[in-house]
Amino acid sequence: MSSLLTSARVTPAEIAKELAFFAVIAFMMSIMILGVETVDRPTGLELALRWDLVILAIASTLVGRLGLIVRREHMSRLLQAVLIVVSAVMVFEMFVRFRDMDDRWAAPVTFDMAFQSVTSVIVFVAMIAVVFAIAYFSASTKRVVTEEEKAQSISSRLQVAYRTNTKKIGFVGILFFFIFPLLFGENRSAIDLATLVMIYIMLGWGLNIVVGLAGLLDLGYVAFYAVGAYSYALLSQHFGLSFWLCLPMAGIFSASFGIILGFPVLRLRGDYLAIVTLGFGEIIRVVLINWYNLTGGPDGIASIERPSFFGLAEFSRRVPEGVTSFSDLFGIDYSSMHRLIFLYYLILILALVTNFVTMRLRKLPIGRAWEALREDEIACRSLGINPTNTKLSAFAIGAMFGGFAGAFFATRQGFISPESFTFLESAVILAIVVMGGMGSQIGVVLAAIVMIGFPEMFRELAEYRMLIFGAGMVAIMLWRPRGLLSFRDPTILLNMSKKEKVAGENS
Amino acid sequence: MTMLKIEGVHTFYGNIEALKGIDMEVNEGEIVTLIGANGAGKTTLLMTCCGAPQATKGRILFEGTDISRMPTHEICQLGIQQSPEGRRIFPRMSVYENLQMGACTQDPKHFDSDLEMVFDLFPRLKERISQRAGTMSGGEQQMLAIGRALMGRPRLLLLDEPSLGLAPLVVKQIFDTIKKINKENKVTVFLVEQNAFHALKLAHRGYVMVNGNITMSGGGAELLANPEVRAAYLEGGH
Structure with missing residues (x-):
C-alpha cells in the first residue's frame, strides 16, 4: 500500500493516525447500534454480540476513508474508485448480514447472492460498475482547479441552464403533468401517487407565500388544511352543499382562520412566531378531537360526498333516477378510473391556480411588499408600507390555498379524522418549501416529488427508505444548504436588463 | 413657514430616557442638521419623528398635524420619507x-x-x-x-448619517447631491450627522445634541465658527 502512496504529501504515519481515529469512531458508533442484539432464547431475552457487523463497519469505514484520503491528495483515480467500490461492497455485506443472518462467523454472503443466477450476476456487476464509474469519473486528480473549470462544473452549468430556461422548464413540467394520466391511465397506484404529490405541491406553493415570500415561519400550516377539509365535510354532511359550492367557502373559512391566527402574532418574528403557529396548529387538532358533537372527535367524518363532474354528472356505476353518470354523458364504458383521473386533473388545476396567483401577486405591489417585509421590516415601515395588512394578507392568502387543498383532500379520501392533520404534516410541508429553496416555485415541485413521491415509490424497501430519506435530507442540506433551487427569481429585472441592453446598443 | 415642529419631546427606551424634552423646528425649504456624539439621541429623535418609537411626552407637528401618535406608515404617507441609519x-x-x-x-x-x-x-x-x-x-x-x-x-426628507462608513470623496459627492435635492427639487432636509464639519457647512441651520438635550442652535456657519463646537466636534478632524 505504501508504494501506492508515494506521491502523497502526507506521511504514512499521518495516514495511520487519521485511520485510527476513524476506526475508533466507527467502533463507538457501530458497537451499540449494530453490535448488540437481543436474542429470544427459551431462558428469556439475551444480549448477543455481533462482532462480524462491527468488524465490517470498521473495515468499510477504513477503506472508504482511505479512498477519501487518496482523493484529497489527488492521487490515482483508479485507486480512488477501487477503494470506494470495496467500501460499498462491505457496507452491502453488512446490511445483508444485519437483516438476514444470525451466524456470526458465516462466510461472506454477498458473492453467494451475486452468483445465484444470471440476472443476479448482471445486477451485481452493473451496480459495481455504476459505483465504480461514479467514483472514477468524479475522482479528482488535479491539485489546482482553475476558475474556468469551476464555472463549467456540472452544478453551475445546471444552474445557469435553469435560470435561462425557467419558463421552458415550467412549461415542460406542466405538459408532463397534464399528459401523465394518458401515460399511466390504467395504473391506479401511479395516479393515486401523482394526486398525493400534487396535493403536497399545492400545499407547498400555498405555504411558500407565507414562508418563502413573506418570510413568516409558519409551523402550523396544517391547521388551515384541516379547516378546509372539515369545512367541506361538515357543510356537505349537514347542509348537503355540493363540492363546487363548498370549495370557495372552505377557502374563505381557512383565510379567516389565517387572519385570526395572524392578529396575535403580528409582533412576533422568527422562532417566536414559529412556536405560536405550532401551538395554533395543535389547538385546531385538539379542538377537532374533543368537539365530539360537531366533528365526530377521533372517529372522524366518514362517507364524505365525492365531487360530481361540475354538477353535470356523477362518477358512480349506478346512479339514482334523474342523474346522469359520467360514462353516459360521454357515451363511454364505465371505468372506476374516471373518477381518479378527474380528481387528479382537479388537483392539478387547483395547484396551477395557486401557482398562477402566486406568480401574479409577486409582480403586484402586495407581493413586492411581502418580499420587502421579509428583507427588512423597519425599512418597509419607513417607506409607508402597512406591515399589519401586509402580513395578514400573506397569512390569509396562504391559508386560503391550504383550505382549497383541504377540501380536495376531504373529497378525495371520503374520510377525514384529526389524525391526518398532525404536526408531522406541517413539518413535511415546511420541509418541502425549505428543501425546494424558499420562494422558488419549481423547487417546491422537485422537493414534493423527492419528499412524497420517492418514499411512496420505494415502499418495498420498508424501514430502509426512512434511512435513505434521512441521508438524502442530510445530503441536500450539505450540498445545497439553501434549497434545491436556491435563488430568488428575478421578478422584473430580466426584461428590464434586456430593454436596457437594447437601449444601450441603440444609443 | 414651519414644516416640522418638535415640542418638548421625551422618548424612553424602557426606563431609560433617551430624549429629555427636545424643542426644535425645521422650516420649509431648509436644510437643518443635528450633530452630536455617539449615543446623544440623534437617531432616536429622527426615529421618534417617524413614530418608532413614539414620543412618551410632547408633540410633533408636521404642517400643523400632530403626528406623534400616528403609526410609521401613516406618517410616511403625509410626505415624510427617511433614509434610515445603516441604509x-x-x-x-x-x-x-x-x-x-x-x-x-x-x-x-x-x-x-x-x-x-x-x-x-x-x-x-x-x-x-x-x-x-x-x-x-x-x-x-x-x-x-x-x-x-x-x-x-417627500416634502421632508430625513437623512440619518448618510456619510457613515464612506470614503471622503464619496461623502462629498453625497453632500453635494443633498444640496441639489434641496435646491432643485425643493425638498426640505433634516440631516442627522456625526460628520459635523460637512453637515454644518451644508446646512442653513444646525442643532447640537448632548445626552438627549439640545445644547446649542444657530446658523450653520455660525455653529461652525463657535469655539465650543469646534472643540467638541471638529478639532483634530479635517
Whole structure:
C-alpha cells in the first residue's frame, strides 16, 4: 500500500493516525447500534454480540476513508474508485448480514447472492460498475482547479441552464403533468401517487407565500388544511352543499382562520412566531378531537360526498333516477378510473391556480411588499408600507390555498379524522418549501416529488427508505444548504436588463 | 413657514430616557442638521419623528398635524420619507425593485418621471439597475437609500448619517447631491450627522445634541465658527 502512496504529501504515519481515529469512531458508533442484539432464547431475552457487523463497519469505514484520503491528495483515480467500490461492497455485506443472518462467523454472503443466477450476476456487476464509474469519473486528480473549470462544473452549468430556461422548464413540467394520466391511465397506484404529490405541491406553493415570500415561519400550516377539509365535510354532511359550492367557502373559512391566527402574532418574528403557529396548529387538532358533537372527535367524518363532474354528472356505476353518470354523458364504458383521473386533473388545476396567483401577486405591489417585509421590516415601515395588512394578507392568502387543498383532500379520501392533520404534516410541508429553496416555485415541485413521491415509490424497501430519506435530507442540506433551487427569481429585472441592453446598443 | 415642529419631546427606551424634552423646528425649504456624539439621541429623535418609537411626552407637528401618535406608515404617507441609519436597503432585491418599493405609496403615474429624476441625481444607480442591491458598494447603497426615499415624493426628507462608513470623496459627492435635492427639487432636509464639519457647512441651520438635550442652535456657519463646537466636534478632524 505504501508504494501506492508515494506521491502523497502526507506521511504514512499521518495516514495511520487519521485511520485510527476513524476506526475508533466507527467502533463507538457501530458497537451499540449494530453490535448488540437481543436474542429470544427459551431462558428469556439475551444480549448477543455481533462482532462480524462491527468488524465490517470498521473495515468499510477504513477503506472508504482511505479512498477519501487518496482523493484529497489527488492521487490515482483508479485507486480512488477501487477503494470506494470495496467500501460499498462491505457496507452491502453488512446490511445483508444485519437483516438476514444470525451466524456470526458465516462466510461472506454477498458473492453467494451475486452468483445465484444470471440476472443476479448482471445486477451485481452493473451496480459495481455504476459505483465504480461514479467514483472514477468524479475522482479528482488535479491539485489546482482553475476558475474556468469551476464555472463549467456540472452544478453551475445546471444552474445557469435553469435560470435561462425557467419558463421552458415550467412549461415542460406542466405538459408532463397534464399528459401523465394518458401515460399511466390504467395504473391506479401511479395516479393515486401523482394526486398525493400534487396535493403536497399545492400545499407547498400555498405555504411558500407565507414562508418563502413573506418570510413568516409558519409551523402550523396544517391547521388551515384541516379547516378546509372539515369545512367541506361538515357543510356537505349537514347542509348537503355540493363540492363546487363548498370549495370557495372552505377557502374563505381557512383565510379567516389565517387572519385570526395572524392578529396575535403580528409582533412576533422568527422562532417566536414559529412556536405560536405550532401551538395554533395543535389547538385546531385538539379542538377537532374533543368537539365530539360537531366533528365526530377521533372517529372522524366518514362517507364524505365525492365531487360530481361540475354538477353535470356523477362518477358512480349506478346512479339514482334523474342523474346522469359520467360514462353516459360521454357515451363511454364505465371505468372506476374516471373518477381518479378527474380528481387528479382537479388537483392539478387547483395547484396551477395557486401557482398562477402566486406568480401574479409577486409582480403586484402586495407581493413586492411581502418580499420587502421579509428583507427588512423597519425599512418597509419607513417607506409607508402597512406591515399589519401586509402580513395578514400573506397569512390569509396562504391559508386560503391550504383550505382549497383541504377540501380536495376531504373529497378525495371520503374520510377525514384529526389524525391526518398532525404536526408531522406541517413539518413535511415546511420541509418541502425549505428543501425546494424558499420562494422558488419549481423547487417546491422537485422537493414534493423527492419528499412524497420517492418514499411512496420505494415502499418495498420498508424501514430502509426512512434511512435513505434521512441521508438524502442530510445530503441536500450539505450540498445545497439553501434549497434545491436556491435563488430568488428575478421578478422584473430580466426584461428590464434586456430593454436596457437594447437601449444601450441603440444609443 | 414651519414644516416640522418638535415640542418638548421625551422618548424612553424602557426606563431609560433617551430624549429629555427636545424643542426644535425645521422650516420649509431648509436644510437643518443635528450633530452630536455617539449615543446623544440623534437617531432616536429622527426615529421618534417617524413614530418608532413614539414620543412618551410632547408633540410633533408636521404642517400643523400632530403626528406623534400616528403609526410609521401613516406618517410616511403625509410626505415624510427617511433614509434610515445603516441604509437598510433590501439587499436581495435589485436596484430597480428597491426604487419601486420606495414608490409603493405613490400614484404609479409619477413613477417614470420620478425614476428619471433619481437617475439624474445618481447616474451610478442607472448603471446598476438590475444588480442586487446588497452587492453594491457602501456609497452606492447610500445613494440607493436616498433615491428610494425620494421615490416616495417627500416634502421632508430625513437623512440619518448618510456619510457613515464612506470614503471622503464619496461623502462629498453625497453632500453635494443633498444640496441639489434641496435646491432643485425643493425638498426640505433634516440631516442627522456625526460628520459635523460637512453637515454644518451644508446646512442653513444646525442643532447640537448632548445626552438627549439640545445644547446649542444657530446658523450653520455660525455653529461652525463657535469655539465650543469646534472643540467638541471638529478639532483634530479635517
